[in-house]
Amino acid sequence: MTRRRRRILLAVSLALAGLVAGHAAVRAATTFEVVVGLGGHVVPGRLAPIRLTLTGLPGDAARLRVLQDVGNAWRGETTMSFEVPLVLSDAGDCEEVFPLYDVALPLRIELLSANGRVLAQKEVELRSKKEDEPFPVGVGAFPTPFADGSVLLSPAELPRDWSAYAAAESVWIGRTREGLDADRWDALARWVLSGGTLVVFTGGDFFLLDAPRLRDLLPIENPILTEREDGTRALTGDLRGDAAVLLSKEGVPWLIAGRYGGGSVLFVSTEAFSLDREEFAEIRGHVPPARALSLVEATSDLLDRQPIDHPDAWAAVLLVGLAVIALLSLVARREWRPSMGLALLGVFGLLALSSHLYTASRVVNDLYHTETRVSVYGSLGISVSCSALFSSSWQPAEAEVRLDSAPFELLPRSFESGSCDLSYVDGTAQMKLAPGDRRFLTALGAASAVLQARLTGDAEVHLASRLPRRIPDALLLVDGEAFLLPALEPREEATVYLGSPLPSGRVHLGVEGGPLERLLAAAARTLPLDQGAWLIAGEVTEMRRVGDGARTKVRQVSLYVVEVGRD
């Protein structure tokens, strides 16, 4: 080997070694910090936020995967896998919301490249973070612990996704230096819309907090800061229609409750630092715990009632009868002739053709899927959906379900290991169902208010729909009285005369006793539909999906619940 060749070889080797070392150094430098839950606290069986702070992020980092092993040897074991694109906020962190099933085993979090290679991973221990029940969450500073078991967060730690508040019993906003940003106010507003409870301390701190969404939430309008004789500052204003003064001091309202969608907003007219421990205890006595809209029971019931497709047994009996009669009449007492063969060919060919024509629209399905969705609209919108699946196939069937977010699966008390595995990738959950299996997935989503309604007089309502399709069934509820409305046309505004209310106690939507009425009954258990004015609209659609090896009949039951404004 010549000297020149040796030099070239050495140079190439050094270059390769440098590349490998550089690559390893970059990999070694990729680390991330993880905070799971609200302030590091989680409630098993609820959604929980996961915040990643990444350092040394490699350029090819594209996806985030969270893996959770659930169960044990006695109950059965299953693995839940959730994979989403890695989306970084302006602050450089990443926030996602995933269901949390169990704290016995650590959560595995992986950073992936676009082609699925694991770039970095971390295990997060959950036992020490466990809370048995939802807990009060405080935001900002408070002079004294306002409730037992409360968790304090800084505004920057507040999640930006409303579904992340599932473990909160109530959220208390105290003194914050810079208030909350618009995303966090929207997240809180959506959570209250869905049934959450927000307590806001104002007084002199109001202008630190002030934001358009806060004004939308408060049970008072036109807020004005006033100073009392004792020097404390209080925020006063005009009470909104359904607001109720719960506590007063010297004739001045001090604690006011208002309804916002399915939840409550409690407005304290003074700042948190002006209150003592007893006064906090007094407020606490008026704070209702957050309620979560659950559609599982109603969806299970609707799945049970979902009609199935198959050929009628009587049609099969008729076919057998015709075949037997044809055979007997053509051959039973006859000698063989070639024409007999032709007759058999003709008759049984005709029976086969009839079978084909009859069964074409009566093909059985491998899976039955009932999807319920309740969309609640105020000035913002949320959606709660539940998908129930049943496998009628006699062999394992693959199912795919499109969802708004990482779903929470309702797991049975015991299961065969691996039978409840779930993989969620980019809005689609994939799972395998054994014959006779049932699976339930719930998901939460955010939406803009695409349906709006406003009472423009005693007997008139103005409706505005930005939905792309017609909603056939609609009614208006005003303080518990129901008025039938015409179908809501797509992308149309209309003013409708209300007419006479339906007979007392009757709320008729779609087919009597049908899916819409059942879903409405489920929504009414959480949303206060007997108070105030609500536009209720709904539709039921049925379709068949033929996927990779599974034929699924899908029934979608959608209910729109719109809080109606008044002029």
Added chain:
Amino acid sequence: MTRSYVLIDRESWRPFFNLVFLCGVALVLSIPGARVVRDLASASFLSRLPTFFCAYAVFMGLLGLALGTTSAERGERGARMLLWLTLRVLLGQLLCLPYLVFSRALFPGREGAVVLIFVLTTLVSLLCAMLSRLVEQPLRWGSSTGFVAKYVFFLCYYAIPLAGMPLLSPLGAVRSLLDGVAPLHALLAFAVPTALLAVLALLAPRLGGEARV
């Protein structure tokens, strides 16, 4: 005494009738008796199985046994016998065609498997017919011995492989084909009846002897 070759007539229609009637009963039983999903959850054991196709495989085999007996009784022999047995098996298939088309609605997306089952049952039925014709040779065995021998073979062929290699049994093969078995495994399901049939077909020209009727 040798009679003219016939496909079906007043003396040989009963095996075909049994096939049409019993497969029809299986078809009716395989339809789920449910209107809504709740009923399916408590549906019968039969509706979870490919009842019709299993019955179809069994009754096509039995048809073959009966056709072999009839052929022996009529003293049919040689290549012509082979041709007419095939035609009779195909007639049995024609009589089941309306059911096959109907049952397609119970197994959507598995039309390919239904065609393969059609081919498999044709082979199996022909195999049973040839075997039955062989053991019913009046000069070799007595009638009762032949009867027992062929049904023992039939039971063994259908039942024993289910314990170890289901694909070798027509019942296991039917189920595997509907499950979407790999092509190589599917070939195995066809290999046994094809090989046995080939051996018997080679023997066919030598089959014959005096008819008993």
